[in-house]
Amino acid sequence: MTGKVKEKNDQKGEAVVLDKEDDKEKEFGSERRGKEDKEKTTEEEAKTPRAPRRPKTLQIKVTLLDDALFECELDKHVKGQELFTKVCDHLNLLEKDYYGANYNFTFNVKFYPPDPAQLSEDITRYYLCLQLRKDILQGRLPCSFVTLALLGSYALQSELGEYDPEVHGNDYAKEMKMASGQTKELEDKMMELHHTYRIMCPAQADLMFLENAKKLSMYGVDLHQAKDLDGVDIMLGVCSSGLMVYKDKLRINRFPWPKVLKVSYKHSSFFIKIRPSETEQYESAIGFKLPNYKAAKKLWKVCVEHHTFFRLTSTEMATTPRKFLALGSKFRYSGRTQAQTKQASSLIDRPAPMFQRSSIKHRTIATCSNRYNIVNPLPS
Template sequence: MTEFVQPVNQSISHFQLGSMNDVDNFDIDRLNSSLQYGDHHIIEDNTKKKERKKLKKKEEENEKRAQRQRQKEEKKARKQEEKQRKKSKNEQQLLSSKRILNTQFINKSKARIMMLDDTEEYLDLGKDDIGKILYTRVCDLIRLEEKDYFGLTFIDNENNRCWLDNDKRVRSQLKGVDSIFYFQVKFYPPEPALLQEDITRYQLCLQLRQDILSGKLPCSFVTYALLGSYTAQAELGDYSELDHGTTYDYLKELQFAPQQDEELLKRIHEQHKRHKGQPPNAADLHFLENAKKLAMYGVDIHPAQDSENVNINIGVSANGILIYRDKLRINRFAWPKILKISYKRKYFFIKLRPSDFDRYESTIGFKLPTYRAAKSLWKIAVEHHAFFRLRRPEEIRKRPVLPRFNSTFRYTGTYTYHQTRQLLLDRPNPDFERSLSKRMTRSLDVSGGETIRPLPRPQSVEPFFQIPILEHDENEHIPTAAYAHVKKKPERPPITPPRTPQPSIIREVKPKRPPPPADYANLPPEPPIRPAIHREISSTMNSDDALLAAIRLATDLDPNKQAEQIVMANS
């Protein structure tokens, strides 16, 4: 208050000094008003200070509130961050566990195998397993010993069918494609009767049935009916009216042709009746013997174009390379005529030997859709040539020190066709379950478990043996045949009495009789042997008389007149 009082006193003293000259003009009200004005200023300053203090307090409170909110938000953020960290840790742990599981799954996953009887099998597939390991597992699963005729195929990224290489890793060949494989026949044997086991012939029959249904193996109506009758005999057994009925309705469950009608089923029904008595393995053998005569049997078809960009098909078979146009064969290159087969980019080349009329070698080229198609065709041709033409597979060459730019692909099978015909399997034919009839088939064990292998080849379309059907009464008891495990009595050595010395006797040696001639079935009887006519020729007969005698023997005319005419003509 002293600060504000001092200027007021000074102003008053100054006012008094100035107003002392004129006392009349001195105004007391003015003085009071001036004093009141100074107090008003002082009050305003106090209120402003209070307001400022209040504003500061409010600001401080607001700042404190903001800090508290910030702290709360920070706490919430920290809690959220901790939760996220925990979640991330859990996720990382889950991912790590999944990665471990995935690595384990990759290291040992399952391969899906589609068999020829439309069944699916799942086998373990390791990360570093090669094709041969997987293929042997499939063959062991179905107990197949003649493995070289079959193989595994898969579909690549370009939707091409590729054969699994036995010497390479399976994972490297798939290249991201699902591990789905198809068990198929790779090399069709020219003589199916030479196969040693029934299960091998059965698998070949299944492949040929698929080829017929897919249109790969075209047939005529008669052939469809014949092959269908053998299929019905192998899968359904002997025809009987009690089990199958009097019509062909029992055949509608089976598919014999791409487009079958009632006429085909009637023909199959009629021929099925004739095959009564044939076991399943004999029906399979008849099926193969008739199927091998078809023109497209064992031909692997690849679409291509010739030099004039005309669409053709290149076929690879056991005999060579075939060229088809509009389902007709226009050219054939046998394996002995081919010197070299190669490919470059999309082109496939065949180098031929010079013929009798040519001096130089000739090369023929074909264009395929893609590079991989040309390479697969070349591989299939190389393997067919090695399997059917070589006596033994080529030895695996060591990797050279210097890199080579040509391909080292070779046939990787165990045996060739020449070796498989000479092998002898020492095991009995395994039991297997047929896909359609679901019944077990066994080979005919007639003599103490010894199997008859191979079966005799049929000489005609009709069955090569028939079991006679004997008529009997219904009340008559027919004993069932028993083949299994007949115990034989042990053979005892003969008891020989002690030998006594006997005088030496010279025995008469009798000549051995010649064996009787063999009786062959279905042969016409030989004509009777005519006795030879012995004619004596006199030493005094002239040459003309001898000529006349020969003419008389050759002709049945009157000897006098004919002889005169001939003599006159000669004279």
């Protein structure tokens, strides 16, 4: 009995050993098949071309105010401020707080100075002139025939310098586009006025252009489509002095920044809270309907930026307990205010930068001297 049991135990032990060996063979077989599959996968991956890695930089093109293209390469993770800084460096522009770049990468004036004569540098005024000429040409800054001819004549003086019949010929004004559907009558009037300018350097011409342009009623007004509470179509205009209301191209109401206590938006509605006058006891609120939520938020943002830039002496004042903005997002204007910009401009200490005036096809370099302007044709 004992031997059988032992034999059985032996057989059982052998059976156990055999099972273990079978397991090892199975493990070895599966491991070998795994290696073969991995080798096959590796070979297939080697044969299959890898997708190209996404570039870490972006090639960006920015349209400048003279319609020239500025190209640069930036890391795709940088903020838009770095692109704006590169554009300003390219233009040699120090008084850059009045300018900005749109999402479609166009370099524009963002804040129109109420008194352009207070700008420190000629180059800043020149780019402001280019922006205003675009505004006029695209219908954002309407003006009469007489004003259009006068502004066009100063633009000719700025770009070409003093009239020289041998250099300019008889129909040179057609290259200066001041209006859509520009007429020969307008061009003749522009040239007639241009012929009378003597001892006026391009920088002086830019200043005369701006002194006349700033008097136009729509100078520096950023328009937004809206409806009043009765559903009547209106336009809301934001500018350096406040919020304007237009109906049928006529201004019907005006809310100066000192009278506006708060601006807010909710859904597609935009609200302003007005400070009570001497004869009123309570604050009043006025609402407008915008086309959609994005339009209401955009108008609110433009109001916050303009109020902060033109009304406050520093951006730190925008975070005081009595906030100008009530509802809406957490957006805050973080740039310098006009007061800070003027202070910084007064500290600019560099020679007047030379720059090319080339917004029309008849390319020249026009510079100022003590008594008269010098015009040097550029090589083609």
